[in-house]
Amino acid sequence: MDDDAHDPLVTPALQLGDDLLARLRDAVPQVADEAVAAIEDGIPSYADLRGRAGQMLREAVVLALGHFLTLASHNANAAMPVARSTSAAYDLGRGEARSGRSMDALLAAYRIGARVSWRGLSRVAADGGLPAAAMGGFAELVFAYIDELTAASVAGHTDELETTGRVRERYLERLARLLVAGSGEESLTDAASRAAWDPPQTLTAVALPATHVAGALPHLDPRTLHVSGDLPGLDDDTAILLVPEARGTGRAALRRVLEGRRATIGPARPWLRVHDSLTRTVRGLTLPRGRSQTVDLDDRLVDLVLGADPAALADLRAQVLAPLADLRPATRSGLEATLRSWLLHQGRRADVAAELHVHPQTVRYRMGQVREAYGDSLDDPAIVLALTIALGAPATAERR
Known part of the structure; x- marks a missing residue:
């Protein structure tokens, strides 16, 4: 099947004579000015396109209208200007994405530009005697052409977002890896800038x-x-x-x-x-x-401190708990638990008994055994500190 049968820009000859085509080309600058003015008036984000930006928009409209008329004349080389038009529209879509704008404004600009351009060109075509039957084909071609430009811009916008997104993701991942590696300030600030990442x-x-x-x-x-x-x-x-x-x-x-x-x-x-x-x-x-x-x-800061050097903690425990080392395991375990609780509760017997679920007299008896093993060293602040640290690990383990 002929591929041209599915091409929306391939239409029967519009019977544009050389005179009418010349008149249409002469009208392009005025039609472009009207289209640009309507776009600036109708779309807030384009309202401030003065100076070079406004001039670039007008040049783009003039170029698109010129390419359209070449297509409308059914020139054998019409595919070339159409390709240039869609290429420019594709780049325009990418530019909108790079500027951080959505496609909404650009699509609205296409709709306004198509309406104003059709109004201006059809007026010239009617005055130039274009038959009514050909006028319908002319209108069809205008809007098919705009559809092509719109599709090209959408594709450009989408591709730019995808490309930019992938590139930025790579920059962000590089920044993250530099951060976790503990890189220097200069490398980190440069990576943050490249990734467009605002440091907290x-x-x-x-x-x-x-x-x-x-x-x-x-x-x-x-x-x-x-x-x-x-x-x-x-x-x-x-x-x-x-x-x-x-x-x-x-x-x-x-x-x-x-x-x-x-x-x-x-x-x-x-x-x-x-x-x-x-x-x-x-x-x-x-x-x-x-x-x-x-x-x-x-x-969990206590847990982290106590676990910072497990070997040192084991040595400390062996050192400060040596007075209990020769006792039977069950007795030693009970006395260690009682001593730990007694240190943490600052000697409050009732609190110790409540934590260990024993009678206060049991606490009194056990602490008597502990004092017998340690003697006066339990009154030494340094020994008390060492015992508190050494016994802290089992205490935190039980609370987990």
Whole structure:
């Protein structure tokens, strides 16, 4: 089947004589001025197109009308101006996308321009004696031509958004990786500029399963960065979010968004130092979660401190608990638990008994055994501090 049968721009000859075609071409400048004026009056976003911008719009309209008349004359080389027109329309659509504008204004401009151009050209065509039958074909060609330009602009707008989106995503990912790597200020500010990313005052590193990222992102600050895969200390199933301004009410909102997503929330840090937040977040992944699926490390600072050097903590425990080392395991365990509670409750026997679910007399008896083992050293602040730290880990473990 002939492909031309489906081409909306292929029409029967419009019987435009040389004289009428010349008159139409002479009318193009005035018709273009009328179209531009109508566009500026009818579309607010084009109302301030004065100077060079307004001149460029007029030149585009003149060019499109000139190409249209070449097509309307049914010249054997009509495909060339049509291709140039659609190419220009495609670039116009891309330009609108780069300017951050939607296609709405441009589509409205096409509609207004088509209406005004048809009114002006048809007036000249009628005055030039174009037959009524040919006038219908003339109108059909005008609006088919506009449809072609519109489609080309939409394609250009879409392609630019997709291209720009992909390029920006790459820049944002590069920025995120530089941040988690702890790169220098110059590299980070340059990467932020390239990504058109407005730096917040603080960023908070959040680790969570990669499968939960898509569900969380729509509820977070649009500037939130995310990265996954090939991250030191993390497996490929874990993603990192860098969330802006997660302090105060912002942190409470972040916790609500992440509830149930098995996230680990690090501390807020100046955005250039978010690597510090990430370091703590990675350490926090080792903490037991208990019933809580999401862990806010601001609430687990004691656990983090006690777990900073497990070997040192084990040595400390062995050292300060040596007076109890020779007791039977069950007795030793009871005395350690009682001593821990006694230290935390500052010697309040009733509170210790309530925590351990024993009689106050049992607390008194056990502490008598402890004092017998430690002697006067329990009155030494340094020993008390060491015992509190050494016994802190089991206490936090029981609370998990």
